[in-house]
Amino acid sequence: MIAVIGSNMVDLITYTDIMPKAGETLEAGRFAMGSGGKGANQAVASAKLGAKVTMVSKVGDDAFADNTIANFQSFGIDTKHVRKEPGYSSGVAPIFVDSNSQNRILIIKGANSRLLSQDIDEAAEDLKQCRLIVLQLEIPLETVYYAINFGNQHNIPVLLNPAPASKELDIDYACRCDFFVPNETELEILTGLPVQTEEEIILAAETLLSKGLKNIIVTMGSRGVLWMDGKNCEMIRSHQVDAIDTSGAGDAFIGCFAARFVESGDIRSALLEANAYAACSVTACGTQSSYPDTARFTEMRKQFEK
Numbered sequence: 276m277i278a279v280i281g282s283n284m285v286d287l288i289t290y291t292d293i294m295p296k297a298g299e300t301l302e303a304g305r306f307a308m309g310s311g312g313k314g315a316n317q318a319v320a321s322a323k324l325g326a327k328v329t330m331v332s333k334v335g336d337d338a339f340a341d342n343t344i345a346n347f348q349s350f351g352i353d354t355k356h357v358r359k360e361p362g363y364s365s366g367v368a369p370i371f372v373d374s375n376s377q378n379r380i381l382i383i384k385g386a387n388s389r390l391l392s393q394d395i396d397e398a399a400e401d402l403k404q405c406r407l408i409v410l411q412l413e414i415p416l417e418t419v420y421y422a423i424n425f426g427n428q429h430n431i432p433v434l435l436n437p438a439p440a441s442k443e444l445d446i447d448y449a450c451r452c453d454f455f456v457p458n459e460t461e462l463e464i465l466t467g468l469p470v471q472t473e474e475e476i477i478l479a480a481e482t483l484l485s486k487g488l489k490n491i492i493v494t495m496g497s498r499g500v501l502w503m504d505g506k507n508c509e510m511i512r513s514h515q516v517d518a519i520d521t522s523g524a525g526d527a528f529i530g531c532f533a534a535r536f537v538e539s540g541d542i543r544s545a546l547l548e549a550n551a552y553a554a555c556s557v558t559a560c561g562t563q564s565s566y567p568d569t570a571r572f573t574e575m576r577k578q579f580e581k
């Protein structure tokens with residue numbers, strides 16, 4: 276089983292090439308609402324690929340809460356540890372996607388800011404059964420550190436996706452994870468080193484490996500993925516697809532990697548699968564709504580073999 280200790284959000288997605296200035300009203304083309312949040316997206320991607328997933332998360336006491344819980348359950352995700360936080364809104368994320376398929380995201384954390392170490396204590400017996408703990412940074416950093424310690428104490432591998440990037444993240448904690456999965460911007464912010472070229476990305480990644488990190492996996496969008504573990508240094512090229520919405524592609528990658536790693540223990544083959552899964556996800560709109568299930572993924576992958 277995989278435990279995702281993280282956020283959930285309601286994604287409010289506007290498709291537009293224009294942004295209003297102060298005091299201006301503009302009309303945009305299209306709107307869609309969907310379930311999102313980096314933690315929830317990763318959990319759903321894993322579950323859609325057949326993994327058993329338990330979610331530790333907080334929803335608000337508003338109209339979005341029951342729908343978010345029902346959405347988890349519709350994918351077979353265990354919601355025993357998804358709790359409502361009185362007096363808080365659910366997390367929401369206004370997202371703007373342009374015609375180049377690029378996204379801009381604002382997050383309002385709401386109840387996600389109330390996911391605390393005591394929630395990990397309450398879930399402890401179930402967490403001890405897990406074979407991977409997956410974390411991101413849309414919940415309090417103290418909770419992230421507590422979860423890393425919990426994983427280390429109980430010999431459960433921990434994957435940390437440092438998104439959205441936070442300069443506050445204590446890099447020593449990050450280096451106690453088995454898998455650290457930043458994108459190149461997050462790597463730049465966290466190391467303070469340039470990441471314009473692949474050589475620079477490798478140098479920045481090496482600084483974290485030298486601090487004891489076991490595996491660093493840098494997602495680089497259309498350029499692909501870099502994996503380094505102190506012995507291997509491999510660049511996995513991304514598949515060329517017609518992207519229409521890149522929102523949540525990083526989460527698709529992590530959810531697929533988690534599912535396949537827990538299944539096989541083979542890091543490299545899990546990375547190859549995750550690379551293909553993320554490519555599939557950008558060919559459809561939305562975040563979770565763009566993640567294929569196993570049957571659809573198998574079908575879509577065939578195009579990469581041609």
Ligand code: RIB
Pocket residue numbers: 284285286310311312313316367368380382413522523524525526562
């Ligand atoms: O990574 C994409 C996600 O970031 C969106 O679903 C949004 O909710 C924000 O958390």
